[in-house]
Amino acid sequence: MKKLLLLLLPLSLVLTSCDKKVDPVAYNDSLVKYSEDAEKRLEDLDTKIDAFFDSEEFSAEESAKLVEDMKVVKDSIQGDLDKIKTMPKPTDADEFHNVTIAYVESLIAQVNIYSEQYSKLSNDMSEEELMKMDDVVNKSLEDTQNKLDAMIKAQTAFAKANNMQLTTDFSGSK
Known part of the structure; x- marks a missing residue:
């Protein structure tokens, strides 16, 4: 029994010390899928926001529904982000992994900006107030686009x- 144990101990050390290789193609595909799923959720929310604005009536009921939609989207994107953060990475994937996380975090930040800005909406808002709101949203969209560009660059590398x-x-797949 001792001989068997002494034989199994070095073998188990060798087996547990072997680095499990993560397939770069499968990793890329999974990372892209999660980030695209998150992006699609935000695009669907954008469609709802557009419909809300097209109505030109910012009722409390419609505003509450939009706020609830934003919460659902934010929670869903957070789920995608959590999956990305826990994915095993292949060698040389740190940059791609980190900028993808930054990109998906920017999608969550985008939802937060929407929520902050659109919670201020009322039928009494001046054109100037609406323009300021629009500027804040556009700056956030620009930041998200910059993060997407960085992700694409890291993916290419x-x-x-x-x-x-x-x-x-x-x-929609790469």
């Missing part, structure tokens, strides 16, 4: 380092 070819099919 990750793909190159792993001899992967990135292609975009128009169904």
Whole structure:
């Protein structure tokens, strides 16, 4: 029994010390899927916001529904972010991983900006107040776009380092 234990101990050390390799292609696909899912949720919210503004009547009932939609979207995007943060990473994926996290966090920040700004809406708002609100939202959108650009750049570098070819099919996957 002791001989068996002494034989199994070094073998178990060797097996547990082996680094489990994460497939770079599968990692890329999963990371892109989660970030695209989060982005799609925000796009769907944007559609609801557009419809809200098109009505030009900012009733308390409609405002409350929009606020609830924002909460649901924010929670869903947070779920995507949590999945991204816990994904095992392949070698050389730190930059791609970190900027993807920053991008998805910017989507959450975007929802927060929407919530802050649109909670101020009333039928009595002046054109100037609406323009200020629009400026804050647009600055946030610009930040999100910059984070997306950084993510694409990091993904390209990750793909190159792993001899992967990135292609975009128009169904939304890479």
